[in-house]
Amino acid sequence: MESALHGDVVVVGGGVIGLTTAVVLAERGGRVRLWTREPAERTTSAVAGALWWPYRIEPESLVGDWALESLLVYEELTARPEETGVRMVEGVHGGIRLDELGPWAARVPGLRAAHAAEYTGTALWARLPLIDMSVHLPWLRERLLKAGGTVEERTVTDLAEVDAPVVVNCTGLGARDLVPDPAVRPVRGQLVVVENPGITTWLTSVDHASATSTYFFPQPGGLVLGGTAEEDAWSLTPDPAVAEQIVARCAAFRPEIAGARVLEHRVGLRPARHAVRLEREALPGGRVLVHNYGHGGAGVTVAWGCARQAAGPAGPAA
Structure with missing residues (x-):
């Protein structure tokens, strides 16, 4: 047409x-x-x-x-x-191996197994x-x-x-x-944005079978911490207890996150x-x-x- x-x-x-x-x-x-x-x-x-x-x-x-x-x-x-x-x-994707991904992964420039100094356990490094x-x-x-x-x-x-x-x-x-x-269907995601304590790389550690995940992304407006993946959940109101858990999970990877000042709470519904x-x-x-x-x-x-x-x-x- x-x-x-x-x-x-x-x-x-x-x-x-x-x-x-x-x-x-x-x-x-x-x-x-x-x-x-x-x-x-x-x-x-x-x-x-x-x-x-x-x-x-x-x-x-x-x-x-x-x-x-x-x-x-x-x-x-x-x-x-x-x-x-x-x-x-x-940054690094924790808990993922190249052979677990589809053919597209071979065409991502520089994608490789992470070194031990970059992540403890199986992970992929990428830019x-x-x-x-x-x-x-x-x-x-x-x-x-x-x-x-x-x-x-x-x-x-x-x-x-x-x-x-x-x-x-x-x-x-x-x-x-x-x-x-x-x-x-909605898949609810909750995020916490904190003042960045100097982190310049991103990290994800995602269990696709779980309603929770761990990731942080250094954005210009702050360090974005996540997250959740709650299926069929419609609430757009941030849950303070969930926010605390998100910060704690991220701080387990980078302890300096624990004391970072919270700037914002976000909730979005992914259209799954x-x-x-x-x-x-x-x-x-x-x-x-x-x-x-x-x-x-x-x-x-x-x-x-x-x-x-x-x-x-x-x-x-x-």
Whole structure:
């Protein structure tokens, strides 16, 4: 549907998936309107720790290519970190071996087994994009505007009623009610942001079978500590006891974290699904609805790969 790209396209959803998809469409010549229920700064994406890594997202057979395509974009954006919010930062993934990962891992530059001095036990060392979402989301919005797109705050209650030749559904957890798609479920993540005591590398130690995990990411605004992965939990209110446990788990790796001043508590609901839904659907009158949602904890990681597939010409909107 190449002709439709030169007509009106409405992208519904203003998080990192919606913004990135809108940018790709606008830069390909579409007249793009982004409709978002709230500003990007108040979306789930704004809460993300935002380390590039395929985390809690399926299907693995597709995720690797989406993630690697996005990695190439982020590597380019690291040339202007103050503007884009993207930096390359070293760190270790604890409890992971290379042979446990998919074929995509062999194409991540420099990914290797960690040395004993870097982590006690099995781990992988990597230098990966770490994205400051407080900078990156506004930068994406500005890039969309510069490409001729528009951003409107409005609530959509029926995708079929959106008057445009192409409608792209990037509503994340909102797709549960809007589509409706009960396969989309929240996975609650709680974070603590503390004053950084001088830590320059990131660390993750994640048990995918557990509702808790341990990670810290040095962002410009503070050290982001995590976290939780509570399935089907909807509360956006930080739990003080959980926050204490997060700090304690991180301090077990870096004791200086224990005394760091707390700056902020964050909670976000990851839009989990058994598999990302990235496909087209015919609407009455020859219009097309493209679904691009269900990215779990890896929306930032796959944003550009999914956006380009959603935009076509080989993908759903082609």
